[in-house]
Amino acid sequence: MNRARAHLSPWLALVPGAAFLRTRGGHLRARDGKGDVSLGLLPAATKSALRLLQGRGASEDAVLERASRGGLEAEAHLHLVLRWLAGRRLLRYVIHGRAGTFATLEPLSEHFELQPEPPPPEQALRLSRFAYLRREGGALALESPRVRARVHLAPAALPVLAALAAPTTARDAAGHARGNGRAARALVALLARTRLLVASDTEGDTEEERHPALRLWEFHDLLFHTRTRRPQRGQPLGATYRLAGRVPQLPAVVPPRSPVLPLPRPDLDALTREDPTFTSVLELRRSERRYGTPPLDRDQLGELLFRAARVRELHPEGPEERTLRPSPSAGALHPLEIYVAVGTCEGLPPGLYRYEPLSHGLEPRAGLTAPVRALLADARQGRSPVQVLLVLAARFQRVSYKYEGFAYACILKDAGVLLQTLTLAATAMGLASCMVGWGNPDTFERAAITLGEEETSVAELVIGSAPTPRLRPGARRRYPPAVRRRRQPWNR
Secondary structure, rough: OOHHHHOOEEEEEEEEOOEEEOOOHEEEEEEOEEEEEEEEEEHHHHHHHHHHOOOOOOEEEHHHHHOOHHHHHHHHHHHHHHHHHOOOEEEEEEEOOOOOEEEEEEEOOOOOOOOOOOEEEEEEEEEOOOEEEEEEEOEEEEEOOOOEEEEOOOOOHHHHHHOOOOOOOOOHHOOOOOOHHHHHHHHHHHHHHHEEEEEEEEOOOHHHHHOOHHHHHHHOHHHHHHHHHHHOOOOEEEOOOOOOOOOOOOOOOOOOOOOOEOOOOOHHHHHHHHHHOHHHHHHOOOOOOOOOOOOHHHHHHHHHHHHOOOOOHHHHHHHHEEEEEEOOOOOOOOEEEEEEEOOOOOOOOOEEEEEEEEOEEEEEEEEHHHHHHHHHHHHHOOOOOEEEEEEEEEEEEEHHHOOOHHHHHHHHHHHHHHHHHHHHHHHHHHHEEEEOOOHHHHHHHHOOOOOOEEEEEEEEEEEEEOOOOOOOOOOOOOOOOHHOOOOHHHHH
C-alpha cells in the first residue's frame, strides 16, 4: 500500500467470536465457532501483525507495516494466513465513519484478492454492471458474480453508490457522503480494489464493455452461473431440507381436479421389436417447424407421453415421495408437469390439458381461451400453425424443499433431459418436433390459472405430424432418403 494514501486503508479485523490463541512451542491457533485450528509455527513479526486483527482491528497499512519488520518471509506468511482467514470467513475489512461503521467487506472465498493499490484520484470510476444491491437480514449487501466478497453498507454510504452509477472520480463521489468524505473516499478505494468499481474512459465505457468475453455475458446469466456452479464458503449446499417441518412438501403426483380422459397405452413389446435403433434415432433427429396433414392424433399423443413421461413406480416412503419415470430427475423428485395445449389433434377438442402421469390420461384445464390461443401463437415461430404444444411447468417447491444452493439449476437440467427424451421418442415415432427458444410464463399462468412463484413454465416443445411421412406404419421404422437429405440450417 502506498503510504501517501494511508488514509484510504481499510481496517482489518477478525469477525466477532474469532480469536488467536498462543500454544506451547510458539504455534498460533485460530479459534472460531467450529473449534481451534493450528496456523503452524509463524515468524514473530507475522504473529505480531495478526494479533492486531483482534478486537476492533487495525488499519491494513498498520498490519502490513508490522509484518514487514520481519522481512519478506514474515510478509509472505502474513498474506497466506490472511487468505486462509478469508477462505474460512473469519476476516473482514471495515471502514469507520463519523457515526460508526460505514461499510464492511466480508471475503467469501480463499480465492478472494484485493488489488494492491487503489486507482489514482483523477481516475473516473463506475459501478460494475454486474454489481447489485440487496437486503441481507437487516443490512444492505453489495455483491457481484465477479467478486468473491460481499460488502455491507450503512445507509449513509448509499448516496456515494448512487453517484457511481455514472463515471465519477473518488473525490466527486465522496462529495455526496454528507460529512463522511474521508470514509467515502476509503470506500471508493476499497470497491475499486475488489472490481466492484471499474475504471471508465471519457465515453463512459469500462473494461467490461471492452473485454470480448465479459461484454457477451448478461448480468442474470453470469449471476446464475456463479451462484450455482461456484458456491461460496459457508453457503448451504445440497440436500439440507432447510424448511422441513415448517413448509409442507408437495406430493410426487398432483391429484386431478376433474375427471381424467384416459389415453391409449402402446404395446411396449411391439415397440421394442419395431422401433429404429437408438443410433438411427440420434442421427435422424431434426427440429421440424412444418407439419403435415392429417394432424397428430390422440393415439400418437398418448404413445409419446407414455414413452417419455409416465410414472413407472411411485415410492411414498422417506422424507418425500419419489417416482421413477423414463426421463431422469434430480433426487427422483420430478418437479415438472406437462401441460398439453391442443390446437389441432384428431380425437381431442382444442384447449389446455394437464398430463396425469400416474393413470396416463389428460385432465382438462381450459378450453380454447384467449390465453391458450396466445400460447399456441407464441410457439408458432413463423411456420405452420401449431398442432400440439407441450409446456413443461415446474413445481418449484418439489426441489427447493430438499435442495439448497442449486435447486433452480436442477429444475433446468430436468427440463433439458425431459425435452431430449420427448424429442427422441417423437423421432422414433416419425413425428415432427421442435423446441421453443422462448416462452411466456405470464401467458401460461393466465391459461393454467397458476401462481407463478408456485408453478410456472420453464420450457416448451411443439409436436405435430411430419410434413413427409417418415415411417411406414406397421413395418420396421425406417426413414426415407429424402428425410436424410433435408439438412437446411434451420432444421438441424
